[in-house]
Amino acid sequence: MKSSWHTAWQGMDIAVYRNDAEVDRLHAPDIERVVLVHHGSGDSPGDLVQAVVEVGDSYLIFPADTGFAGRVNFERQAFWAERACVYWVNEARAPLPHRLRRGRWFLGLSHPVYRRVPRAELAALIERWPLQGPQTWEQRKWRRIERNRPFAREEDTRLRA
Numbered sequence: 001m002k003s004s005w006h007t008a009w010q011g012m013d014i015a016v017y018r019n020d021a022e023v024d025r026l027h028a029p030d031i032e033r034v035v036l037v038h039h040g041s042g043d044s045p046g047d048l049v050q051a052v053v054e055v056g057d058s059y060l061i062f063p064a065d066t067g068f069a070g071r072v073n074f075e076r077q078a079f080w081a082e083r084a085c086v087y088w089v090n091e092a093r094a095p096l097p098h099r100l101r102r103g104r105w106f107l108g109l110s111h112p113v114y115r116r117v118p119r120a121e122l123a124a125l126i127e128r129w130p131l132q133g134p135q136t137w138e139q140r141k142w143r144r145i146e147r148n149r150p151f152a153r154e155e156d157t158r159l160r161a
Contacts, residue, residue: 005066005114014072016062016114024060024116028076031055031085035131036069039091043144045070049091052126059122061100061115073137080136087133088140094129096122 006017009028016024033054038047051069053060062068073080080086100115135143 003113005063007062007066007068007072009072009075014068016066018114024114026053026055026060028079031083034073034080034086035094035126035129036073036086036088037091037094038088042088042090042140045074052122054119054126057119059117059119059126061096061117063113066114077136077138081139084134086136087131088135089129089131095125097125 003018004020008015008017010025012028013025014028015022016026031053035052035054036042037049037052039049040047042048048064048069050064051062051073053062053068064070073086100117
């Protein structure tokens with residue numbers, strides 16, 4: 001039977017569940033950085049592949065179907081805007097070690113489940129990723145709208161890293 005992973009806000013904590021049993025919990029104010037990895041343009045929620053969350057001495061990797069990149073990120077927009085810790089990167093520019101990547105199985109793509117990885121194992125790799133941000137989903141959406149307006153000036157619409 002396939003395990004079902006999901007996340008949920010509980011006060012100021014984010015709980016991680018596997019088949020409705022809590023397996024991990026992180027205190028949201030302890031989050032240092034969230035990197036939303038996307039394919040394509042990253043303009044729609046369906047483009048999100050995973051979230052890489054930096055907290056303490058670990059990176060937490062949340063595949064898209066856990067809800068972190070979606071439900072957790074969208075439910076508390078004001079929290080993320082105040083923290084200014086959400087960054088974006090295209091999946092093609094954000095390589096992970098093979099054991100943490102999505103793979104191909106007989107009937108489609110598979111992906112690793114939720115993982116907690118020591119910071120020392122990924123820090124140097126993630127620091128080379130060309131991150132965009134900090135920007136929440138809402139800020140990203142409005143920048144995209146501004147960029148697509150007729151006669152928009154290029155210097156007004158560039159994303160700053």
